[in-house]
Amino acid sequence: MKSDRDRSVRLLWEPPAEATRGPKAALSQARVVEAAIKVADAEGVDALTMRRVAETLGNTAMSLYRHVPGKSELLDLMVDAVWSETAHTPKGPWREGLEFFARQMWAMYRAHPWMLQLTTSRRMPGPHAMTRQDAAYAVVSELGLASEEIVAVVTAVAHFVDGVGRTMADRVQAERETGVSEEDWWNGRETLWEHFTPDRLPMMTHIWNTGGFEQPLDEFEFGLARVLDGLAVFIESPERPAVRPSTCL
Amino acid sequence: MKSDRDRSVRLLWEPPAEATRGPKAALSQARVVEAAIKVADAEGVDALTMRRVAETLGNTAMSLYRHVPGKSELLDLMVDAVWSETAHTPKGPWREGLEFFARQMWAMYRAHPWMLQLTTSRRMPGPHAMTRQDAAYAVVSELGLASEEIVAVVTAVAHFVDGVGRTMADRVQAERETGVSEEDWWNGRETLWEHFTPDRLPMMTHIWNTGGFEQPLDEFEFGLARVLDGLAVFIESPERPAVRPSTCL
DNA sequence: ACGCTAGGTGTACGTTGTACACGGTTTTAG
DNA sequence: CTAAAACCGTGTACAACGTACACCTAGCGT
Numbered sequence: 001m002k003s004d005r006d007r008s009v010r011l012l013w014e015p016p017a018e019a020t021r022g023p024k025a026a027l028s029q030a031r032v033v034e035a036a037i038k039v040a041d042a043e044g045v046d047a048l049t050m051r052r053v054a055e056t057l058g059n060t061a062m063s064l065y066r067h068v069p070g071k072s073e074l075l076d077l078m079v080d081a082v083w084s085e086t087a088h089t090p091k092g093p094w095r096e097g098l099e100f101f102a103r104q105m106w107a108m109y110r111a112h113p114w115m116l117q118l119t120t121s122r123r124m125p126g127p128h129a130m131t132r133q134d135a136a137y138a139v140v141s142e143l144g145l146a147s148e149e150i151v152a153v154v155t156a157v158a159h160f161v162d163g164v165g166r167t168m169a170d171r172v173q174a175e176r177e178t179g180v181s182e183e184d185w186w187n188g189r190e191t192l193w194e195h196f197t198p199d200r201l202p203m204m205t206h207i208w209n210t211g212g213f214e215q216p217l218d219e220f221e222f223g224l225a226r227v228l229d230g231l232a233v234f235i236e237s238p239e240r241p242a243v244r245p246s247t248c249l
Numbered sequence: 250m251k252s253d254r255d256r257s258v259r260l261l262w263e264p265p266a267e268a269t270r271g272p273k274a275a276l277s278q279a280r281v282v283e284a285a286i287k288v289a290d291a292e293g294v295d296a297l298t299m300r301r302v303a304e305t306l307g308n309t310a311m312s313l314y315r316h317v318p319g320k321s322e323l324l325d326l327m328v329d330a331v332w333s334e335t336a337h338t339p340k341g342p343w344r345e346g347l348e349f350f351a352r353q354m355w356a357m358y359r360a361h362p363w364m365l366q367l368t369t370s371r372r373m374p375g376p377h378a379m380t381r382q383d384a385a386y387a388v389v390s391e392l393g394l395a396s397e398e399i400v401a402v403v404t405a406v407a408h409f410v411d412g413v414g415r416t417m418a419d420r421v422q423a424e425r426e427t428g429v430s431e432e433d434w435w436n437g438r439e440t441l442w443e444h445f446t447p448d449r450l451p452m453m454t455h456i457w458n459t460g461g462f463e464q465p466l467d468e469f470e471f472g473l474a475r476v477l478d479g480l481a482v483f484i485e486s487p488e489r490p491a492v493r494p495s496t497c498l
Numbered sequence: 499a500c501g502c503t504a505g506g507t508g509t510a511c512g513t514t515g516t517a518c519a520c521g522g523t524t525t526t527a528g
Numbered sequence: 529c530t531a532a533a534a535c536c537g538t539g540t541a542c543a544a545c546g547t548a549c550a551c552c553t554a555g556c557g558t
Contacts, residue, residue, distance in 0.1 A: 020503090130449075138451070147456045152468070225479075227476055274536065311537070
Protein backbone atom coordinates (compact mmCIF):
# COMPACT_ATOMS: atom_id res chain seq x y z
CA MET A 1 0.00 0.00 0.00
CA LYS A 2 3.01 2.30 -0.13
CA SER A 3 3.18 4.52 -3.14
CA ASP A 4 5.68 6.48 -5.13
CA ARG A 5 3.76 9.71 -5.67
CA ASP A 6 5.82 10.90 -8.60
CA ARG A 7 4.84 7.73 -10.37
CA SER A 8 1.19 8.62 -9.68
CA VAL A 9 1.72 12.04 -11.20
CA ARG A 10 3.10 10.51 -14.36
CA LEU A 11 0.31 7.96 -14.41
CA LEU A 12 -2.36 10.64 -14.18
CA TRP A 13 -0.98 13.48 -16.24
CA GLU A 14 0.96 11.73 -18.96
CA PRO A 15 -0.57 9.32 -21.47
CA PRO A 16 0.66 5.76 -20.95
CA ALA A 17 3.09 4.46 -23.56
CA GLU A 18 1.95 1.28 -25.22
CA ALA A 19 4.00 -1.86 -25.56
CA THR A 20 5.38 -2.95 -28.90
CA ARG A 21 6.59 -6.37 -27.94
CA GLY A 22 5.18 -9.29 -26.07
CA PRO A 23 1.80 -10.99 -26.23
CA LYS A 24 -1.29 -8.96 -26.96
CA ALA A 25 -2.65 -7.70 -23.69
CA ALA A 26 -6.09 -8.93 -22.73
CA LEU A 27 -6.22 -6.20 -20.09
CA SER A 28 -5.31 -2.54 -20.17
CA GLN A 29 -5.08 0.22 -17.63
CA ALA A 30 -8.36 1.67 -18.84
CA ARG A 31 -10.13 -1.67 -18.57
CA VAL A 32 -8.81 -2.24 -15.07
CA VAL A 33 -9.92 1.21 -13.93
CA GLU A 34 -13.32 0.76 -15.55
CA ALA A 35 -13.83 -2.61 -13.89
CA ALA A 36 -12.76 -1.20 -10.52
CA ILE A 37 -15.29 1.62 -10.82
CA LYS A 38 -18.01 -0.86 -11.65
CA VAL A 39 -17.17 -2.95 -8.61
CA ALA A 40 -17.15 0.11 -6.35
CA ASP A 41 -20.48 1.34 -7.75
CA ALA A 42 -22.14 -2.02 -7.31
CA GLU A 43 -20.59 -3.34 -4.13
CA GLY A 44 -18.99 -0.41 -2.36
CA VAL A 45 -15.45 0.53 -1.64
CA ASP A 46 -15.03 -2.19 0.98
CA ALA A 47 -15.62 -4.84 -1.67
CA LEU A 48 -13.02 -3.23 -3.90
CA THR A 49 -10.24 -5.76 -3.58
CA MET A 50 -7.67 -6.61 -6.19
CA ARG A 51 -9.00 -10.15 -6.28
CA ARG A 52 -12.56 -8.97 -6.84
CA VAL A 53 -11.63 -6.58 -9.64
CA ALA A 54 -9.57 -9.28 -11.35
CA GLU A 55 -12.42 -11.73 -11.00
CA THR A 56 -14.85 -9.49 -12.87
CA LEU A 57 -12.31 -9.33 -15.68
CA GLY A 58 -11.79 -13.08 -15.70
CA ASN A 59 -8.19 -12.85 -14.53
CA THR A 60 -6.16 -13.36 -11.39
CA ALA A 61 -5.32 -10.72 -8.85
CA MET A 62 -1.69 -10.47 -9.83
CA SER A 63 -2.50 -9.76 -13.46
CA LEU A 64 -3.66 -6.28 -12.50
CA TYR A 65 -0.19 -5.34 -11.41
CA ARG A 66 0.98 -5.38 -15.03
CA HIS A 67 -1.27 -2.41 -15.71
CA VAL A 68 -1.42 -0.55 -12.43
CA PRO A 69 1.48 -0.17 -9.97
CA GLY A 70 -0.64 -0.89 -6.90
CA LYS A 71 -3.98 -0.38 -5.29
CA SER A 72 -3.26 3.17 -4.17
CA GLU A 73 -2.52 4.27 -7.73
CA LEU A 74 -5.59 2.44 -8.97
CA LEU A 75 -7.67 4.58 -6.61
CA ASP A 76 -6.01 7.74 -7.96
CA LEU A 77 -6.95 6.69 -11.47
CA MET A 78 -10.53 5.83 -10.49
CA VAL A 79 -11.05 9.24 -8.94
CA ASP A 80 -9.82 11.15 -11.93
CA ALA A 81 -11.74 8.90 -14.31
CA VAL A 82 -14.96 9.79 -12.49
CA TRP A 83 -14.16 13.51 -12.57
CA SER A 84 -13.65 13.20 -16.30
CA GLU A 85 -17.28 12.11 -16.66
CA THR A 86 -18.61 15.44 -15.44
CA ALA A 87 -18.74 18.46 -17.70
CA HIS A 88 -16.95 21.63 -16.70
CA THR A 89 -18.71 24.30 -14.74
CA PRO A 90 -19.93 26.95 -17.17
CA LYS A 91 -19.27 30.61 -16.66
CA GLY A 92 -22.23 32.77 -15.81
CA PRO A 93 -23.62 34.80 -12.93
CA TRP A 94 -21.86 33.69 -9.78
CA ARG A 95 -24.89 32.25 -8.05
CA GLU A 96 -26.04 30.11 -10.97
CA GLY A 97 -22.46 29.01 -11.59
CA LEU A 98 -21.88 27.94 -8.00
CA GLU A 99 -25.25 26.24 -7.87
CA PHE A 100 -24.36 24.28 -10.98
CA PHE A 101 -21.00 23.40 -9.43
CA ALA A 102 -22.73 22.10 -6.30
CA ARG A 103 -25.42 20.17 -8.15
CA GLN A 104 -22.89 18.55 -10.42
CA MET A 105 -20.84 17.47 -7.45
CA TRP A 106 -23.94 16.18 -5.73
CA ALA A 107 -25.00 14.18 -8.79
CA MET A 108 -21.53 12.68 -8.96
CA TYR A 109 -21.63 11.67 -5.29
CA ARG A 110 -25.00 10.07 -5.81
CA ALA A 111 -23.72 8.07 -8.76
CA HIS A 112 -20.45 7.12 -7.04
CA PRO A 113 -20.83 7.39 -3.28
CA TRP A 114 -17.44 5.78 -2.73
CA MET A 115 -15.78 8.91 -4.12
CA LEU A 116 -16.18 10.54 -0.72
CA GLN A 117 -14.11 7.83 0.87
CA LEU A 118 -11.36 8.16 -1.71
CA THR A 119 -10.96 11.91 -2.09
CA THR A 120 -8.66 12.30 0.90
CA SER A 121 -6.29 15.16 1.36
CA ARG A 122 -3.21 13.75 -0.31
CA ARG A 123 -4.69 11.77 -3.09
CA MET A 124 -2.84 12.93 -6.15
CA PRO A 125 -5.09 15.26 -8.12
CA GLY A 126 -5.48 14.41 -11.78
CA PRO A 127 -6.04 16.71 -14.72
CA HIS A 128 -9.81 16.34 -14.80
CA ALA A 129 -10.28 17.18 -11.14
CA MET A 130 -8.04 20.21 -11.52
CA THR A 131 -9.75 21.50 -14.66
CA ARG A 132 -13.05 21.35 -12.86
CA GLN A 133 -11.65 23.17 -9.84
CA ASP A 134 -10.24 25.83 -12.12
CA ALA A 135 -13.62 26.36 -13.74
CA ALA A 136 -15.22 26.78 -10.33
CA TYR A 137 -12.79 29.55 -9.41
CA ALA A 138 -13.48 31.21 -12.75
CA VAL A 139 -17.17 31.47 -11.89
CA VAL A 140 -16.48 33.80 -8.97
CA SER A 141 -13.47 35.54 -10.47
CA GLU A 142 -15.21 38.65 -11.74
CA LEU A 143 -16.69 39.89 -8.49
CA GLY A 144 -13.70 41.89 -7.39
CA LEU A 145 -12.85 39.43 -4.64
CA ALA A 146 -9.33 38.95 -3.36
CA SER A 147 -7.63 35.71 -4.34
CA GLU A 148 -8.08 34.16 -0.90
CA GLU A 149 -11.74 35.11 -0.97
CA ILE A 150 -12.28 33.37 -4.29
CA VAL A 151 -10.79 30.22 -2.83
CA ALA A 152 -12.81 30.55 0.37
CA VAL A 153 -16.13 30.95 -1.44
CA VAL A 154 -15.67 27.86 -3.60
CA THR A 155 -14.34 25.91 -0.65
CA ALA A 156 -17.35 26.77 1.49
CA VAL A 157 -19.73 25.35 -1.10
CA ALA A 158 -17.59 22.25 -1.55
CA HIS A 159 -17.47 21.62 2.19
CA PHE A 160 -21.22 21.75 2.48
CA VAL A 161 -21.73 19.32 -0.39
CA ASP A 162 -19.07 17.07 1.11
CA GLY A 163 -20.93 17.05 4.40
CA VAL A 164 -24.30 16.16 2.93
CA GLY A 165 -22.65 13.71 0.58
CA ARG A 166 -20.94 11.86 3.34
CA THR A 167 -24.19 11.29 5.18
CA MET A 168 -25.84 10.11 1.98
CA ALA A 169 -22.94 7.83 1.11
CA ASP A 170 -23.03 6.22 4.54
CA ARG A 171 -26.70 5.50 4.12
CA VAL A 172 -26.24 3.97 0.69
CA GLN A 173 -23.44 1.79 1.95
CA ALA A 174 -25.39 0.63 4.97
CA GLU A 175 -28.43 -0.21 2.86
CA ARG A 176 -26.32 -2.26 0.49
CA GLU A 177 -24.46 -4.10 3.22
CA THR A 178 -27.48 -4.98 5.28
CA GLY A 179 -30.11 -5.16 2.56
CA VAL A 180 -32.42 -3.21 4.85
CA SER A 181 -33.63 0.27 4.02
CA GLU A 182 -32.73 3.13 6.31
CA GLU A 183 -36.30 3.60 7.44
CA ASP A 184 -36.93 -0.08 8.12
CA TRP A 185 -33.71 -0.38 10.03
CA TRP A 186 -34.46 2.46 12.41
CA ASN A 187 -38.04 1.33 12.80
CA GLY A 188 -36.72 -2.01 13.98
CA ARG A 189 -34.67 -0.46 16.78
CA GLU A 190 -37.41 -0.74 19.36
CA THR A 191 -35.02 -1.36 22.20
CA LEU A 192 -33.50 2.02 21.34
CA TRP A 193 -36.77 3.96 21.21
CA GLU A 194 -37.67 2.75 24.66
CA HIS A 195 -35.03 5.12 25.96
CA PHE A 196 -36.50 8.15 24.15
CA THR A 197 -38.61 9.57 26.93
CA PRO A 198 -39.83 13.19 27.15
CA ASP A 199 -37.91 13.86 30.35
CA ARG A 200 -34.62 12.73 28.84
CA LEU A 201 -35.05 14.05 25.31
CA PRO A 202 -37.86 16.60 25.32
CA MET A 203 -37.21 18.19 21.92
CA MET A 204 -36.69 14.94 20.09
CA THR A 205 -39.88 13.42 21.37
CA HIS A 206 -41.73 16.63 20.56
CA ILE A 207 -40.38 16.68 17.01
CA TRP A 208 -41.20 13.01 16.70
CA ASN A 209 -44.77 13.56 17.88
CA THR A 210 -45.32 16.46 15.49
CA GLY A 211 -44.00 14.42 12.56
CA GLY A 212 -40.80 16.35 11.98
CA PHE A 213 -38.82 13.19 11.34
CA GLU A 214 -41.35 11.60 9.02
CA GLN A 215 -41.22 14.08 6.16
CA PRO A 216 -37.82 15.70 6.48
CA LEU A 217 -36.93 18.55 4.15
CA ASP A 218 -34.45 17.73 1.43
CA GLU A 219 -31.12 18.20 3.16
CA PHE A 220 -29.23 19.12 0.04
CA GLU A 221 -31.78 21.57 -1.35
CA PHE A 222 -32.40 23.30 1.96
CA GLY A 223 -28.74 23.62 2.88
CA LEU A 224 -27.58 24.70 -0.56
CA ALA A 225 -30.11 27.54 -0.67
CA ARG A 226 -28.96 28.74 2.77
CA VAL A 227 -25.26 28.56 1.88
CA LEU A 228 -25.79 30.52 -1.33
CA ASP A 229 -27.91 33.07 0.53
CA GLY A 230 -25.09 33.48 3.02
CA LEU A 231 -22.51 33.91 0.29
CA ALA A 232 -24.77 36.50 -1.35
CA VAL A 233 -24.77 38.52 1.86
CA PHE A 234 -20.99 38.43 1.83
CA ILE A 235 -20.51 39.14 -1.86
CA GLU A 236 -23.07 41.88 -2.16
CA SER A 237 -22.25 43.79 1.00
CA PRO A 238 -20.46 47.07 0.22
CA GLU A 239 -17.66 46.62 2.72
CA ARG A 240 -17.00 42.94 3.16
CA PRO A 241 -16.57 41.59 6.67
CA ALA A 242 -13.00 40.70 7.49
CA VAL A 243 -12.06 37.11 8.10
CA ARG A 244 -8.80 36.44 9.77
CA PRO A 245 -6.37 34.25 7.84
CA SER A 246 -6.20 30.64 8.78
CA THR A 247 -4.30 29.90 11.94
CA CYS A 248 -4.89 26.21 11.85
CA LEU A 249 -3.72 25.41 8.34
CA MET B 250 -17.24 -7.52 12.62
CA LYS B 251 -20.90 -8.53 12.69
CA SER B 252 -22.88 -7.03 15.48
CA ASP B 253 -26.04 -7.59 17.39
CA ARG B 254 -27.40 -4.06 17.51
CA ASP B 255 -29.76 -4.67 20.41
CA ARG B 256 -26.75 -5.63 22.42
CA SER B 257 -25.19 -2.31 21.48
CA VAL B 258 -28.26 -0.49 22.68
CA ARG B 259 -28.05 -2.20 26.03
CA LEU B 260 -24.33 -1.55 26.19
CA LEU B 261 -24.78 2.16 25.58
CA TRP B 262 -27.97 3.01 27.41
CA GLU B 263 -27.91 0.68 30.38
CA PRO B 264 -25.19 0.68 33.02
CA PRO B 265 -23.10 -2.49 32.87
CA ALA B 266 -23.70 -4.97 35.68
CA GLU B 267 -20.60 -5.87 37.57
CA ALA B 268 -19.42 -9.37 38.27
CA THR B 269 -19.62 -10.80 41.73
CA ARG B 270 -17.68 -13.98 41.20
CA GLY B 271 -14.41 -14.81 39.61
CA PRO B 272 -10.98 -13.24 39.86
CA LYS B 273 -10.63 -9.51 40.23
CA ALA B 274 -10.62 -7.98 36.76
CA ALA B 275 -7.49 -6.13 35.75
CA LEU B 276 -9.44 -4.60 32.89
CA SER B 277 -12.87 -3.04 32.67
CA GLN B 278 -15.07 -1.75 29.89
CA ALA B 279 -14.23 1.83 30.80
CA ARG B 280 -10.49 1.12 30.78
CA VAL B 281 -10.70 -0.59 27.41
CA VAL B 282 -12.67 2.29 25.90
CA GLU B 283 -10.30 4.83 27.38
CA ALA B 284 -7.27 3.01 26.03
CA ALA B 285 -8.86 2.72 22.60
CA ILE B 286 -9.55 6.46 22.51
CA LYS B 287 -5.95 7.15 23.43
CA VAL B 288 -4.69 4.92 20.65
CA ALA B 289 -7.02 6.56 18.11
CA ASP B 290 -5.99 10.05 19.23
CA ALA B 291 -2.30 9.27 19.04
CA GLU B 292 -2.06 6.94 16.08
CA GLY B 293 -5.27 7.31 14.13
CA VAL B 294 -8.16 5.02 13.50
CA ASP B 295 -6.17 2.77 11.18
CA ALA B 296 -3.85 1.87 14.02
CA LEU B 297 -6.81 1.02 16.21
CA THR B 298 -6.52 -2.76 16.26
CA MET B 299 -7.56 -5.01 19.05
CA ARG B 300 -3.98 -6.16 19.42
CA ARG B 301 -2.73 -2.57 19.69
CA VAL B 302 -5.30 -1.57 22.30
CA ALA B 303 -4.55 -4.66 24.34
CA GLU B 304 -0.84 -3.96 24.10
CA THR B 305 -1.20 -0.51 25.63
CA LEU B 306 -3.02 -2.14 28.51
CA GLY B 307 -0.40 -4.84 28.92
CA ASN B 308 -2.74 -7.64 27.89
CA THR B 309 -3.44 -9.85 24.94
CA ALA B 310 -5.93 -9.13 22.19
CA MET B 311 -8.42 -11.72 23.33
CA SER B 312 -8.62 -10.31 26.84
CA LEU B 313 -10.59 -7.35 25.49
CA TYR B 314 -13.44 -9.61 24.48
CA ARG B 315 -14.27 -10.19 28.13
CA HIS B 316 -15.26 -6.54 28.43
CA VAL B 317 -16.47 -5.59 24.98
CA PRO B 318 -18.44 -7.87 22.64
CA GLY B 319 -16.44 -6.95 19.55
CA LYS B 320 -14.70 -4.17 17.75
CA SER B 321 -17.88 -2.68 16.34
CA GLU B 322 -19.36 -2.23 19.79
CA LEU B 323 -16.08 -0.82 21.06
CA LEU B 324 -16.38 1.88 18.41
CA ASP B 325 -19.94 2.63 19.52
CA LEU B 326 -18.72 3.08 23.06
CA MET B 327 -15.78 5.26 22.02
CA VAL B 328 -18.07 7.62 20.10
CA ASP B 329 -20.47 8.09 22.97
CA ALA B 330 -17.63 8.49 25.45
CA VAL B 331 -16.26 11.38 23.40
CA TRP B 332 -19.67 13.03 23.15
CA SER B 333 -19.93 12.80 26.91
CA GLU B 334 -16.85 15.03 27.19
CA THR B 335 -18.61 17.98 25.61
CA ALA B 336 -21.02 20.14 27.53
CA HIS B 337 -24.56 20.59 26.32
CA THR B 338 -25.47 23.40 24.02
CA PRO B 339 -26.91 26.23 26.11
CA LYS B 340 -30.18 27.89 25.27
CA GLY B 341 -29.99 31.44 24.04
CA PRO B 342 -30.61 33.51 20.92
CA TRP B 343 -30.67 31.12 18.01
CA ARG B 344 -27.59 32.44 16.27
CA GLU B 345 -25.34 32.35 19.31
CA GLY B 346 -26.69 28.94 20.21
CA LEU B 347 -26.04 27.45 16.80
CA GLU B 348 -22.63 29.04 16.66
CA PHE B 349 -21.79 27.45 19.98
CA PHE B 350 -23.10 24.14 18.70
CA ALA B 351 -20.86 24.39 15.64
CA ARG B 352 -17.77 25.51 17.53
CA GLN B 353 -18.17 22.77 20.08
CA MET B 354 -18.45 20.19 17.32
CA TRP B 355 -15.43 21.66 15.59
CA ALA B 356 -13.37 21.57 18.80
CA MET B 357 -14.34 17.95 19.28
CA TYR B 358 -13.30 17.05 15.74
CA ARG B 359 -9.99 18.78 16.23
CA ALA B 360 -9.35 16.85 19.43
CA HIS B 361 -10.53 13.52 17.98
CA PRO B 362 -10.34 13.62 14.18
CA TRP B 363 -11.12 9.91 13.97
CA MET B 364 -14.68 10.64 15.12
CA LEU B 365 -15.54 11.63 11.57
CA GLN B 366 -14.62 8.19 10.35
CA LEU B 367 -16.68 6.49 13.01
CA THR B 368 -19.90 8.49 13.04
CA THR B 369 -21.47 6.63 10.16
CA SER B 370 -25.16 6.47 9.53
CA ARG B 371 -26.04 3.36 11.47
CA ARG B 372 -23.69 3.59 14.35
CA MET B 373 -25.89 3.15 17.37
CA PRO B 374 -26.44 6.55 18.99
CA GLY B 375 -25.70 6.69 22.69
CA PRO B 376 -27.32 8.83 25.36
CA HIS B 377 -24.70 11.58 25.31
CA ALA B 378 -24.90 12.09 21.56
CA MET B 379 -28.68 12.22 21.75
CA THR B 380 -28.79 14.65 24.63
CA ARG B 381 -26.55 16.99 22.70
CA GLN B 382 -28.69 16.69 19.61
CA ASP B 383 -31.76 17.43 21.68
CA ALA B 384 -30.18 20.59 23.06
CA ALA B 385 -29.36 21.75 19.55
CA TYR B 386 -32.98 21.44 18.50
CA ALA B 387 -34.02 23.34 21.60
CA VAL B 388 -31.91 26.32 20.54
CA VAL B 389 -34.04 26.90 17.44
CA SER B 390 -37.30 25.73 18.91
CA GLU B 391 -38.75 29.12 19.77
CA LEU B 392 -38.65 30.73 16.35
CA GLY B 393 -42.02 29.49 15.21
CA LEU B 394 -40.48 27.04 12.76
CA ALA B 395 -42.21 23.86 11.71
CA SER B 396 -40.78 20.63 13.08
CA GLU B 397 -39.12 19.70 9.79
CA GLU B 398 -37.60 23.15 9.59
CA ILE B 399 -36.06 22.86 13.04
CA VAL B 400 -34.44 19.61 11.98
CA ALA B 401 -33.30 21.08 8.66
CA VAL B 402 -31.65 24.10 10.25
CA VAL B 403 -29.63 22.10 12.73
CA THR B 404 -28.75 19.54 10.05
CA ALA B 405 -27.47 22.23 7.70
CA VAL B 406 -25.01 23.49 10.30
CA ALA B 407 -23.93 19.97 11.15
CA HIS B 408 -23.31 19.11 7.51
CA PHE B 409 -21.10 22.10 7.03
CA VAL B 410 -19.02 21.32 10.10
CA ASP B 411 -18.81 17.70 8.95
CA GLY B 412 -17.48 18.81 5.59
CA VAL B 413 -14.77 21.06 6.98
CA GLY B 414 -13.98 18.51 9.64
CA ARG B 415 -13.46 15.75 7.16
CA THR B 416 -10.91 17.77 5.24
CA MET B 417 -9.13 18.66 8.44
CA ALA B 418 -9.16 15.09 9.68
CA ASP B 419 -7.68 13.82 6.44
CA ARG B 420 -4.87 16.31 6.73
CA VAL B 421 -4.11 15.37 10.31
CA GLN B 422 -4.08 11.70 9.42
CA ALA B 423 -1.80 12.22 6.43
CA GLU B 424 0.61 14.30 8.47
CA ARG B 425 0.83 11.64 11.12
CA GLU B 426 1.25 8.78 8.69
CA THR B 427 3.92 10.41 6.58
CA GLY B 428 5.56 12.62 9.17
CA VAL B 429 5.55 15.40 6.59
CA SER B 430 3.52 18.57 7.02
CA GLU B 431 0.82 19.38 4.50
CA GLU B 432 2.73 22.36 3.16
CA ASP B 433 6.05 20.55 2.82
CA TRP B 434 4.40 17.64 1.10
CA TRP B 435 2.72 19.73 -1.58
CA ASN B 436 5.85 21.81 -2.02
CA GLY B 437 7.70 18.63 -2.79
CA ARG B 438 5.36 17.68 -5.62
CA GLU B 439 7.40 19.42 -8.31
CA THR B 440 6.55 16.88 -10.96
CA LEU B 441 2.93 17.84 -10.36
CA TRP B 442 3.40 21.60 -10.57
CA GLU B 443 5.09 21.23 -13.93
CA HIS B 444 1.65 20.47 -15.33
CA PHE B 445 0.10 23.65 -13.90
CA THR B 446 0.41 25.92 -16.90
CA PRO B 447 -1.68 29.06 -17.54
CA ASP B 448 -3.23 27.63 -20.70
CA ARG B 449 -4.45 24.51 -18.91
CA LEU B 450 -5.39 26.00 -15.55
CA PRO B 451 -5.66 29.78 -15.96
CA MET B 452 -7.47 30.56 -12.70
CA MET B 453 -5.33 28.34 -10.54
CA THR B 454 -2.09 29.80 -11.81
CA HIS B 455 -3.51 33.30 -11.40
CA ILE B 456 -4.56 32.61 -7.83
CA TRP B 457 -1.21 31.06 -7.19
CA ASN B 458 0.63 34.07 -8.58
CA THR B 459 -1.42 36.51 -6.52
CA GLY B 460 -0.77 34.52 -3.35
CA GLY B 461 -4.29 33.22 -2.82
CA PHE B 462 -3.07 29.81 -1.78
CA GLU B 463 -0.38 31.04 0.58
CA GLN B 464 -2.56 32.75 3.18
CA PRO B 465 -5.91 31.02 2.87
CA LEU B 466 -8.80 32.31 4.93
CA ASP B 467 -9.82 30.14 7.83
CA GLU B 468 -12.17 27.64 6.21
CA PHE B 469 -14.21 27.03 9.33
CA GLU B 470 -14.63 30.69 10.33
CA PHE B 471 -15.43 31.89 6.85
CA GLY B 472 -17.89 29.11 6.07
CA LEU B 473 -19.64 29.21 9.44
CA ALA B 474 -20.29 32.93 9.15
CA ARG B 475 -21.80 32.42 5.66
CA VAL B 476 -23.97 29.51 6.75
CA LEU B 477 -25.33 31.43 9.72
CA ASP B 478 -25.95 34.48 7.51
CA GLY B 479 -27.87 32.26 5.13
CA LEU B 480 -29.94 30.77 7.93
CA ALA B 481 -30.66 34.29 9.19
CA VAL B 482 -32.09 35.19 5.79
CA PHE B 483 -34.36 32.16 6.03
CA ILE B 484 -35.40 32.58 9.63
CA GLU B 485 -35.99 36.32 9.53
CA SER B 486 -37.84 36.51 6.24
CA PRO B 487 -41.57 37.18 6.76
CA GLU B 488 -42.81 34.47 4.44
CA ARG B 489 -40.33 31.66 4.40
CA PRO B 490 -39.35 30.11 1.08
CA ALA B 491 -40.81 26.68 0.52
CA VAL B 492 -38.55 23.69 0.34
CA ARG B 493 -39.91 20.52 -1.08
CA PRO B 494 -39.78 17.48 1.18
CA SER B 495 -36.98 15.04 0.67
CA THR B 496 -37.33 12.74 -2.28
CA CYS B 497 -33.99 11.07 -2.03
CA LEU B 498 -33.73 9.64 1.41
C1' DA C 499 15.56 -18.72 -36.04
C1' DC C 500 16.69 -16.69 -31.80
C1' DG C 501 16.25 -13.76 -27.85
C1' DC C 502 14.26 -9.95 -25.54
C1' DT C 503 10.27 -8.05 -23.64
C1' DA C 504 5.87 -7.97 -21.73
C1' DG C 505 1.40 -10.50 -20.01
C1' DG C 506 -0.50 -13.57 -16.86
C1' DT C 507 -0.29 -17.36 -12.96
C1' DG C 508 0.65 -19.68 -8.51
C1' DT C 509 2.62 -19.53 -4.19
C1' DA C 510 3.70 -17.40 0.02
C1' DC C 511 3.97 -13.88 3.91
C1' DG C 512 2.48 -10.66 7.33
C1' DT C 513 -1.67 -8.35 9.35
C1' DT C 514 -6.49 -8.07 10.57
C1' DG C 515 -10.89 -9.60 13.62
C1' DT C 516 -12.32 -13.18 16.33
C1' DA C 517 -14.00 -18.40 17.30
C1' DC C 518 -12.65 -21.94 20.33
C1' DA C 519 -10.54 -24.62 23.92
C1' DC C 520 -8.00 -24.19 27.94
C1' DG C 521 -6.14 -23.09 32.75
C1' DG C 522 -6.20 -20.27 36.77
C1' DT C 523 -8.91 -17.58 40.49
C1' DT C 524 -12.50 -16.14 43.26
C1' DT C 525 -17.17 -16.53 45.34
C1' DT C 526 -20.98 -19.21 46.58
C1' DA C 527 -23.68 -23.66 47.63
C1' DG C 528 -23.94 -27.88 50.12
C1' DC D 529 -14.53 -27.33 54.30
C1' DT D 530 -15.05 -28.97 49.94
C1' DA D 531 -16.89 -28.76 45.32
C1' DA D 532 -19.16 -26.39 41.83
C1' DA D 533 -20.01 -22.46 39.31
C1' DA D 534 -18.71 -18.13 37.37
C1' DC D 535 -15.47 -15.36 35.55
C1' DC D 536 -10.64 -13.60 33.73
C1' DG D 537 -6.97 -13.91 30.63
C1' DT D 538 -4.02 -16.78 27.08
C1' DG D 539 -2.69 -19.44 22.95
C1' DT D 540 -3.77 -21.27 18.73
C1' DA D 541 -5.98 -21.11 14.42
C1' DC D 542 -8.51 -19.38 10.19
C1' DA D 543 -10.02 -16.62 6.32
C1' DA D 544 -9.33 -12.36 3.74
C1' DC D 545 -6.37 -8.59 2.46
C1' DG D 546 -2.25 -6.35 -0.53
C1' DT D 547 1.55 -7.69 -2.90
C1' DA D 548 6.75 -9.65 -3.48
C1' DC D 549 8.75 -13.23 -6.08
C1' DA D 550 9.67 -16.84 -9.30
C1' DC D 551 7.89 -18.77 -13.20
C1' DC D 552 5.91 -19.89 -17.96
C1' DT D 553 4.38 -18.26 -22.42
C1' DA D 554 3.41 -15.38 -26.58
C1' DG D 555 4.93 -12.38 -29.97
C1' DC D 556 8.01 -8.62 -32.19
C1' DG D 557 12.83 -7.00 -33.63
C1' DT D 558 17.01 -8.53 -35.15
